[in-house]
Amino acid sequence: MTVVRISDDALALACGADAVAAAFVGAGCTVERVSSWGMHWLEPLVELDGKGFGPAVPGDVAAILNGTSAKAIGIIADHPFIARQQRLTFARAGKTRPLDLADYAATGGWAGLYRARSIGAPAIIAEMSQSGLRGRGGAGFPAGIKWQTVASAPGDRKFIVCNADEGDSGTFADRMLMEGDPFQLIEGMAIAAHAVGAGQGYIYVRSEYPHAIAKLNAAITLAAEIIAPFTIEVRVGAGAYVCGEETSLLNSIEGKRGEVRAKPPLPAHQGLFGQPTVINNVLTLAAVPHILSEGGAVLYDSHGFGRSKGTKPIQLAGNIRHGGVFETPFGITLHDLIYDIGGGTASGRPVKAVQVGGPLGAYIHPDRFDLPFDYEAYAGADALIGHGGVVVFDDTADMGKLARFAMEFCAVESCGKCTPCRIGSTRGVELIDRIRGGATAGGAVESLPQMHNAAKTPRSREADIELLEDLCETMKFGSLCALGGFTPYPVLSALRHWPEDFG
């Protein structure tokens, strides 16, 4: 019987994979539902004897089966988009059934966990440090050091918390990993638990990801015996972006408002329910089984650029022809990512700007597309890698409007704890409106007699821009967390590189 493979990833489903799968069943085929290869422009992608066809619709079934389909892309694994990658975390993408324990074990699953148990906690942490793995959630903190801190912190109980809040626009690698290879995340958490002596783990998933939640719950049940006595529970977020910030996330699991906590104490010392807690991103934890397999740490460390070690699953999104997940060692340039790999814009128009690192990331001008993908290089260019989302905009983008959107997003999502973020963001929206609208008359509040220091005469555009820059400075240095602290990045980068879009 003919076996075809079609992904059941949420993105493939959104593109119509179920109807295509049903049509193949109707044609007498066996359909295996696998994870997604991550070539999103080709979804739903049909695999038949290693060859790919996409984007498929039910009407393509006969042509695919009799070898006359015009949607053939050849051997999938040889496709340049796949062949150019170095897939460690996404090694199984497209190849295994997400909830099949036999598929997982046959592709090296659990080897890292068994080896970790045999070498013991100090050796696990030593190998984690040796691998050079840095947190994939944004801040890039060395994972080995975090684990060491939790391991040596005194506490009755310890926790492993997986940050699966993935709120950044332009990112979907966490989602794909949870849906496509949930056992790998579970294995990584079990290894972390063994390393620090934790008994309970939580995966905090955003409510926008119902498919990931279902897959994780099923996978946890299937793997329960293997990871015992460690247990894992999925917790579902409730639509607050700021709950991706680690301390806000911990408050949220505890059933509180998702307000950011002041540090210290670090979560590693007093985290969930006041106990020492490892909190890591999905991709950080999912990289662990590979690192803990025989020779994995050395191999991981051998990849990368400068102090950015290993591979990074980069997400190509927005107005790009070949969007998807591209896992590669650090150091790749935006130019290569956008043109050579991504094929330029989907609209065929020139690229105007790229936002890297989600809503808090800078807008990067094509002049800087030579920037290597590296934490330090980006920081030096007033930009951030964040979770590795790359959102491409063509020349129809209005950068002033996007700057306003960044401020508005901050205003809506602010947890409210600090003034520069809570109030500053709203003032920022008003200021950008005023700059763009050309109306610079002083506001009603400023004209009140008790506002001694406020200007009574209308401000010039230059003065308004100066005020906006000043406000951004205050937000940057006066905010407790990166929501208020980094919102100035997209705003100021847009203002600096595309002043003509500000009226």
Added chain:
Amino acid sequence: MNRSARLVEIVAAHAGREGPLLPLLHEVQAEFGCVDGEAEAQLAHALNLSRAEVHGVVSFYHDFTATADPRPCVQLCRAEACQARGVEALVPAAQAAAGGRVKLHDVYCLGLCSVGPNARVGDQLYARLDQGSLVELIERA
């Protein structure tokens, strides 16, 4: 069964959890369409919290609403990557199609950022929307 008896059941079902408030609120919201003052008071009592504490949590999160909205809901992603793929141009037609009958709800990223514009209805996702397919989706909702 009346609402308050059902709430007691929901609370009992989550009794084994540490920090059960968010899972409880999700279930209450899903079942009653909202978390209103009455539910807040009952949850506060059951968890030995003040009503203010529970209200503080309910009002913090976008997923919980104080009043029920019986209309069908279409969530439309309007975050940056979907903006880059042209969602803003679809909004006027979507609003017109929704009228007062359908609740058109803005969301910020569904994790499908390479194939936008995207929408969600219940747990069903829709990608590569253009004006025609989005309007049709709203009309069918």
